[in-house]
Amino acid sequence: MTDASSIDDTPTTGQKFAAEVLGTFVLVFFGVGAALMSGGDYITTGLTFGLTVVVMAYAVGRISGGHFNPAVTLGAVLGGRLPWSSVPVYVGAQLVGGLIAGALLFGLMHGFEGYTSEGNIGANAFGDQSASNYAMWAAFALEALLTMVFLYVILAVTDERNELQALMGPLAIGLALSMIHFASMGATGTSVNPARSIGVGVFGGTDAIIQLWLFILAPLVGAAIAGLTYPLVFGHGSEPVSGSGLSFGGGRGQQATYAPPAGYEQQWNQGQPPQQWQAPAAPPQQQGWGQQTPAQQWAQPPAQPPTQAAPPAQTAPQHWGQPAGQPPAQEWGQPIEDDGEDGRTQVRRPD
Template structure:
């Protein structure tokens, strides 16, 4: 079986993953909206499926944000350091603008095509569906907050299905959001998506971009701040995230192994269930622990410190000479003398070496 090499994605790889993912999201999502004439099902599923596909493809590298509102929510939610947010947002804007440029060029393949009002730009009021500005702002803010709550929930470290079901849940959530708001604003919940095609949609589309930038960012910020307060943190917040903007680059997770959020789909192979030791019944001996004591066995005699009593002494113990066999040379270990090659015991008398014949006792070292 081939082993999977583990590595830490570089900043360049994360940047490239966000560019590619955002490009695919905008190109195919907005492209489906334009080509289908704004069909609800086709547009909603196209946006949702592109998130699913690209999250599975490059989510292991960058976490698969593809949306500045997601990046802001992840940073405020403790999943991403603030030092990484300019890299992510810059990549997302670049990918969206590349997709918008390519769509703008390809749509001119239709005779008499004009981009104004026909490139999938988000809108409100008289220039769009007639939906009021305040309602459009609240709708985009609410939809984005719901989207970020879903993302933070399915990528929570405590969610055991995050590695495989996370992208699918996020993609279905985006499709659901489109079904519930397309008729009012065209559904943004993503500043990069709005900017990528809005700059080609004419003066009115450009003037309305502020709403589709500010409302999603506020919705992402609200979700990022409130999710840990409501549900807690699955792991320790990344240094330099949340409301902590300091720490220095050396302590930022951008320059260390990926944070928990960036590893949401970087789980490798699923962990297989391994059978453990059989459940131990009460009173049964643990096969992996020390042997059980026999409750009916006689307890061992306690060890005594010092020489045994005279009636318990045996020949050859504690300096007592063993009986000498006839014809054998005298044995070592005479009383008062340590045996050769044996360590000197504490309190054992030393040989008489003083001129006055007194016995000396070695002090404990």
């Protein structure tokens, strides 16, 4: 039977990729789907986007951290929570999930007679493409600002110093996303997520594709500001992850002071504890009688010297002058046998 403690519960890269694909797909499909099916109802759409984050963060957040958003990934990297080497996996998975959701929405919406996707796929927009003719500069500023606030919330509730992070973190993040939608849907349709914008925007026609740059760049700018300034304002809850922040080759504050021993990561991923350091045993000629080597545990009996013969077993103490091999002298008060003529047992007094 396999020992439960030996099971490796460290998520693999493939599992993280799958978790981000699934989470981003659910976010885009249900969030944008609710907007399409409800005719853009504020309450329905805003709450649905928030609920998707809550549900999927609780479901797969333990695997990948539950980003579902390239802006969140960028903020996490610049905030010292994730190494740069993980960015291609996370962002690639998020784009795949968003595009799958957009493609399915595009196909399913054609079930309505006379449906056309151009201007009716839930794409983000500004200027004359938006319902309110919202100015480009204002759209950029709004998306960057809301993403910055969103990242501040995420970094704060996932801070190790926050005792309620595991229980209340996903709920706070989901409510923050709903709050953001309530404040911006009438202007840009609310992005704060390049994967959400790309996922449906590529199916919204030429005008929607042309405007995608703003809904990619503005959220990334807001996330970068939050990721860089959160540690400066509130400090790090723990040491930055190696290879994160502005250091592309190693972790801030720990690269120069800590380097894991060879094979440490492999042992960790296999669920085995790292080997404890042991000092090399001293050469035999330098060890004295009864001296323990550093690897010996406390209270362990010392090793016998290799050249020392084991002392002979003593049967009883011999008296001075008594020939070797003779029966041992009897102690005082013990009866001795006497072969005398009277055959009586005698008691020998002490010498």
